[in-house]
Amino acid sequence: MNILILGYGKMGRIISQIAEERGHKIAARINIENVSDLETLDTAKVDVAIEFSQPEAAYDNIRWCLQNNIPVVSGTTGWLEKKPEIEKLCEAQKGAFFYASNFSIGVNIFFKVNRFLARLMNDQRDYQVSMEEVHHTEKKDAPSGTAITLAEGIIEEMEKVKTWKLVKEEKVEDQELPVVAKRIDPAPGTHIVTYHSKIDDIEIKHTAHSREGFALGAVLVAEWIKDKKGVLDMNDFLTF
Known part of the structure; x- marks a missing residue:
């Protein structure tokens, strides 16, 4: 699976490492310094995006994914006043948007x-x-x-x-x-x-003893969401 990493701080780095260890390829790693690379990214080669950026960037990142028909998994907090807008866009685009405040x-x-x-x-x-x-x-x-x-x-x-x-x-x-x-x-x-x-x-x-539990959970959700549609959360992913 080809994964787009949106936000390449501490969490993004751990997510990238775990994804590669599980046999996935990283299509691109995007942060504030190279966000313009999204303009030339071949979206046909992206299966899913994992978004762990900053509150001020999350809304635009997630919107871009939905507008480009890329399922997106987000764990960024601090932007949720705009979440209803994202949910409406997801439904309109018949896309897939998964949000959790914590993936552990x-x-x-x-x-x-x-x-x-x-x-x-x-x-x-x-x-x-x-x-x-x-x-x-x-x-x-x-x-x-x-x-x-x-x-x-x-x-x-x-x-x-x-x-x-x-x-x-x-x-x-x-x-x-x-x-x-x-x-x-x-x-x-x-x-x-x-x-x-x-x-x-x-x-x-x-x-929490480390960030690895959060990162692994995000990768597991990314594997699960690839062929799903709609606004989803951990209650959809977990069976307990």
């Missing part, structure tokens, strides 16, 4: 556990839920896409939580989920959801 299998299991726990805690009025996330200092968006996905899962399962709020400490109004975002090197990513009461705390935690 472990994290996606954690998403399921988070929802299940939130459902159990819905009637427990003595507990206040909060979240803390830690990422490396090069991560531009805060909170992370993974933290937002966790927050959205809690909001959907708990009647008393209506919104999340980025804070420096865990003090918010009722019906708000406080999210503390820390940037500390060299952390690939840690997410902690805590339910606190005067009697006890309940806590679930996911810690």
Whole structure:
């Protein structure tokens, strides 16, 4: 399979390496310095694109792929206010667009556990839920896409939580989920959801040890999406 890499930072490099180890060819590696190469790229020789760039570049990268009938897998966060536009374009072009805030299998299991726990805690009025996330200092968006996905899962399962709020400490109004975002090197990513009461705390935690789990997941999705159509996510890819 010929894969176009859009965004050639740390994640892009690991994705490229894993893809080649799995027998794929890299059609091109595009970043901010050579984005003009897309104008002369032979799109007929690209089977799928994997997009892990920057928030300011993601929308244009994904739009270009859809306009050129290239299935695109994106893990870039911080641009999601424009995601509905991309979804409309995908449907209009009868293309394939896959987005996930996190491609790690472990994290996606954690998403399921988070929802299940939130459902159990819905009637427990003595507990206040909060979240803390830690990422490396090069991560531009805060909170992370993974933290937002966790927050959205809690909001959907708990009647008393209506919104999340980025804070420096865990003090918010009722019906708000406080999210503390820390940037500390060299952390690939840690997410902690805590339910606190005067009697006890309940806590679930996911810690990534490297970026390889995220990168492998993106390549696996790229292999899967090649002949698919529509707007897709990890719920379509995973069977659990």
